[in-house]
Amino acid sequence: MMTPEPAFATNRAALAARLKTILPAHCLLVDAEDLRPYECDGLTAYRALPMAVCLPETEGQVVDVLRTCHQLGVPVVARGAGTGLSGGAMPHAQGVVLSLARFNKILRVDRSARIAVVQPGVRNLAVSEAAAPYDLYYAPDPSSQIACTLGGNVAENSGGVHCLKYGLTVHNVLRIRVVSIEGEVFEIGSEAPDSPGYDLLALLIGSEGMLGVVTEVTVKLVPKPELAQVVMASFDDVGKAGDAVAMIIAAGIIPAGLEMMDKPATAAVEPYVKAGYDLDAAAILLCESDGTPEEVAEEISRVTEVLKAAGAGNIRVSQSESERLRFWAGRKAAFPAVGRITPDYYCMDGTIPRKRVAEMLGSIVEMEKKYALRCANVFHAGDGNLHPLIMYDAAKPGEWERAEAFGAEILELSVALGGSITGEHGVGIEKINQMCVQYTTPELETFHRVKAAFDERGLLNPGKAVPSLHRCAEYGRMHVHHGEVKFPELERF
C-alpha cells in the first residue's frame, strides 16, 4: 500500500491513432490549441493539458473509448460542463478527457410517473424547464444550475439552496446507466423502489467519476408548490443568527431554504444585485417557506415569531414573486459578486454542526488576520454547509499559497468541530490532502478496495477524491495535526 501514486506513460501517437479508429473526426480533439479549453474546471488554480479530448455522441462510443483506454492503460477523466469547484474534472496529463457535452438530450418527461429520463450532458435547469408545463420540477438546484449538468451533479452529489427540505442529488435520482472502465454497461437503480442487491446508486452518486461513467439519468420530479415566500431577517451578531437557525429547527420547522450571509458578503452583493439587503447587519438570514397558500401563511407567521425571539432586527417578508426572486438573487450571485471586488477568490465547502456556526465564524475572523486575507461568508445555514470565499490576488506572490493554507485550516477546523471537509463540491484534487485528516488509514484503504472493485487498474480519474496512503504520509510529514502524527505506522520521507 505504500506505493507512490501510479505513474502512467501514455504513447500520445498510439493513443490518437487508436481513438481515430473508434471516433469520427468531429468527436476527437488532439491538437494543443483544441485541448486548452479543457485544462481545468471551475477550480482554475489547478490545470493540466490532457493528451486527447473525446466527445462521444453515443453510448457505444463511450464503451469503445473506455475499452480502448483500459486496454492501453490510459487514464480517463469524465467531464460535464466543467463547473465543478474542486478540480474533479481536471485532466490527467497522461490521459483522456471524456466529455459528455454531446449527451444533451432530454429523452422523456413522464407526467404521470413524475420522472424525467435525461442524458448526462443536460443542464440541471433544463430538466425543471422541461417539466414546468406539468407543474413539476427537479428539486436539487446548485447555484450553477444554469450551466452545470446532471452527469456532473451525479458525480458530485450536488446540493443547492433547497436541499434541507428536498434532499440532495442522491435523494432525487432513481436510476442511472453507467459504463465501467472495462466497457460493461450497468443499469443501477430503477423506477421501482429498493432495487435488488447493494445500494450501488448511493455508492455511485458522489463518487466523483472514480467508479464509472454515467450515460443516462432518471430523476424524480416533484409537484411545484403553489406558493413560495421568503423571510429576510437582520442580526447585529452572527452568533444570534446562528442560534436563530437552531431555534427554527427546534420549533419543528424544516424550511424550503435557510441561508445566511455575513456582512462582507452582503456588502459585496448589494451594489451588484440591489437585493435590498440590510448593510448594517452583521448577518442576514433568508428563510423560505413553500406549499399551499394556507400552509405558507402558517409557516411564515411561526418563523417570524421565532426570528423575533432570536433577536432579529429588521424582518421583511417577500410580498411578490419578483421580490422573492430579488431576495434570492443576491444569495445566488454571491460568488460572482465577490469576484467583482477581488481579483481572485477561493471558495471553501466545509460542513459543521449548526450550533458551531458562530464559533467557526469567530475562528475565520482570526484566520483573516493570520493570513492577511479577507473572507466573505455565505452558508447553507439550514444544513451547516459553509462557503467561505477567501479573497486573494493570484498576481501577488505568495497570496495563492496563503489562500490555500487559509482554506486548509478552515477545512481541518470543520473536521475538528464534528463536520466534513466537503458538503457538496467534492474532494477532487483540491481537498485531497484534507481527506488524510478526515479519515484513518483503514478507512482510506477501504475506499481504495471499493474503487478496485470497479476499476482495478485505477484508470478512472486517478489521483482524485481518495488520497493514496503515500500522499497522506507526505502530507502528515508537512503538517502535524493537533500535535499527533496521523499515520504513525507509515514511514516518512
Place this chain on the structure above:
Amino acid sequence: MTLDDLSAALRGAHDSRTPLRIRGAGSKDFYGGLLAGEVLDVAAHAGIVAYEPTELYITAKCGTPLAEIEAALADKGQMLAFEPPHFSGATVGGCVAAGLSGPRRQQAGAVRDFMLGVKLIDGTGQMLDFGGQVMKNVAGYDLSRLVAGSLGTLGVLAEVTLKVLPQPVAEQTLVFDMNEGEAVKRLNQWGGQPLPISASFWHEGKLWLRLSGAKAAVAAAVGKLAGSVAVDAEKHWISVREQTHPAFAGDVLWRLALPSGAPSPGLDGLRAIEWGGALRWYTGELDAVRGAAARLGGHAVLYHAPESLRCREGAFAPLAPAMLALHRRLKNAFDPRRILNPGRFYAEF
C-alpha cells in the same frame, strides 16, 4: 459489550474462518436468505449515544430498540420519518441492515435516505467510521448509505447516525371505495399534485390515504379529496407498518416493487398496495412472479415463505452475471473471508 469486544469477536471469526450470523432482536429472521453461522448477538451493544434535536440527528448503538429511539424522539416532537417496522422489538442495527421502510416512505424516503453515518466493523474486525452527524458530507464514497439494506454482509453496523425530522403538526386519514386499477390511477394523479399525502394503503376495494403536514394544508386537502374520514386511523397505520393487518397474513407473501403507475401484473392473489402504487403485496406460490415484475420494470422479493421455498427461489431477484461479479468484489472489499451472514442476501455470497 463494547466496540472493542465486537471488534475482537470479528477478528477472531476472521482468523478462524468462522461464519457468523449477526443478530439483534431477531425480529427479521424471516427475511432474506438462509440463516447460517454461529450467532453473534449484538443486542447488548445498546444505548443512545447522542441525540441533538436542533441538529436533526440521533446516534445509537446497534442493539438499541427502535422503541427506545422513537420514544426519545417523540419526547422532542420528532420521528424516524421512514417509519420502520418494529415487529417484535426490532433494533436500530437490524432496521438499517434490513433496509425496510414503512408507510411514510412514499413521502419521506427510505432508510438509506436518512443515513448520515455508520461505525462499521468489517469482516476482518477493523473499526471504520463513514459519514458523520452532519446533513451534507461528500468526502469519500458514501459507504454509510451502501450498508443500508446490505443485511449485515459488509460488516457489523456497530453504531448508526440517522437524520430525524419533526412530527407533522396535523394528520388525517381518508377512506375511499375503489378497485385496484382505479386506486393506482388516482394515487398517481394525486402524486403529481402538491398534496400532503404521507401514506396510502389499498386492500380489498378500500383505499386509505393519510395526509400529514401543516394544519391548513391537511384541512385543504381533506376538503379537496372528498373521501370519508377514517376512525381509528392511528391503529390502522400501525397495523400496516407492523404488518399485523390481515392483508399480510398467509404462509407465502411476495413483495413487488414496481414503478408506481405500473398496470396490474396480471397475477392472482393481490393482497395490498402501498407507496402510491410502488409496493404491491401478493400471496400464494406464484409461478413467474419475478418475470412479471421485471417486465413492468420492477422486482419481486419473496418476503414471507417457508425455508424450502426461499431456498429454491432466493429471497431477492437474481442479479445478472456482471452485476453479481461486481457484488462479489464489493463484498470482498469488506469481508474477504465471507464470514458475515453468508447466504443471507444472496446464496452466492
